[in-house]
Amino acid sequence: MPALWLLFLGLVLMRHRLGRALVIVSGVLLLVGSTPVVGGALLGLLESGAQTIDDEQATATFFDAIVVPLGGAYADPEGRWWPLPGSVERTVRGQQIQAATGLPLIIVGGIPSPNQTEPEVAALQRVITLTPDTIVEATARDTFETARAIAQLLEDFDREGRSPRVIIVTAGSHVRRMVASLRRFGVEAAAAPAKHYADVRIARNGWLDLVPSARGARLVRRALHEGVAIGWYLVTGRIGLGDILSGT
Numbered sequence: 001m002p003a004l005w006l007l008f009l010g011l012v013l014m015r016h017r018l019g020r021a022l023v024i025v026s027g028v029l030l031l032v033g034s035t036p037v038v039g040g041a042l043l044g045l046l047e048s049g050a051q052t053i054d055d056e057q058a059t060a061t062f063f064d065a066i067v068v069p070l071g072g073a074y075a076d077p078e079g080r081w082w083p084l085p086g087s088v089e090r091t092v093r094g095q096q097i098q099a100a101t102g103l104p105l106i107i108v109g110g111i112p113s114p115n116q117t118e119p120e121v122a123a124l125q126r127v128i129t130l131t132p133d134t135i136v137e138a139t140a141r142d143t144f145e146t147a148r149a150i151a152q153l154l155e156d157f158d159r160e161g162r163s164p165r166v167i168i169v170t171a172g173s174h175v176r177r178m179v180a181s182l183r184r185f186g187v188e189a190a191a192a193p194a195k196h197y198a199d200v201r202i203a204r205n206g207w208l209d210l211v212p213s214a215r216g217a218r219l220v221r222r223a224l225h226e227g228v229a230i231g232w233y234l235v236t237g238r239i240g241l242g243d244i245l246s247g248t
Contacts, residue, residue: 003029034212039219046226049176049244050191053167063103063190064157065135067166068094069146069178070109073116073123081116081123086171091128094169097192098131103167106153108137108146143174143229144238147181154187167192173226177233180243 003026013019032038071086083091091107098105107130109120119138130136135153140146154164165188170178172191179189233239 003033031212033220034214034217036211036213036216036219039216039221039223042223042227043173043219046174046176046223047172047191050168050179050189053190053192063101063165063167064154065104065106065150065166066094066097066101066169066192067106067108067146067150067189068169069140069143069174070107070120070124071171071174072112073109073120075116079117080126081118081120082126083120083124083128087120087124088127090169090171091124091130093192095131097167097169104133104135104157105131106135106137106150106166108140108149110138110140110145112141143177143181144184144233147178147185147187150182151185151187163188165189173222176244177226177230177239180230180239180246181233183243183246184239 011019011023013022068090070083071090072084073081073087074084075081087109094105094107097103107121107124109124111117111119121136121138124130137146137149137153140149150166151164154166157164163186166182168175168178168182168189169192175191179191182189230239230244234241234244
């Protein structure tokens with residue numbers, strides 16, 4: 001949208017040199033901002049905020065728990081709340097790691113929106129059955145509060161004198177901010193992102209990543225949204241620059 005605003009302003013001022021310059025700049029921004037390869041590169045920077053591990057590396061020797069921060073919920077016309085697909089995907093992945101390692105599973109999701117009438121974890125349990133030993137945290141409203149709640153829960157864990165370490169299962173774009181927030185509270189983390197399944201038609205035609213598309217705009221938008229959130233956390237002192245860069 002900012003690029004479209006610039007384009008509109010440029011068209012209004014088209015008779016002036018400034019207007020023509022704005023049209024060119026906005027055109028370049030629209031082209032770059034809707035190209036999948038650009039969105040993928042930006043998301044890659046966010047995903048590299050922590051070491052990525054596979055199931056064989058996720059052992060109880062090095063980690064204390066698996067943490068799944070939920071990604072939102074929505075209300076149906078009857079007012080019942082349901083988890084977004086990303087929340088379901090993360091939870092299933094967390095349960096897979098728990099089955100392989102025996103580590104405690106912590107699901108975190110409160111009420112982030114003023115009009116939301118029940119926690120995200122309650123919505124999740126409408127579609128997924130959680131095992132009795134799953135630890136549910138239903139008060140955290142955002143990433144920072146999630147990190148604080150996790151740190152408080154880990155205080156009761158037996159860590160043999162070492163710093164707490166967790167495996168987080170979240171969207172790749174969310175990894176850097178989540179890990180930085182955990183570091184703010186002295187918790188180290190590795191990431192085990194939920195597995196994604198690519199469209200075989202796109203995977204078969206890699207050149208499509210160079211073509212502007214709605215998919216590219218969606219990827220860039222997701223990366224910019226997360227970048228703004230990280231910037232806000234830095235400005236408000238929720239995280240420091242060291243929290244962002246540490247471990248990268």
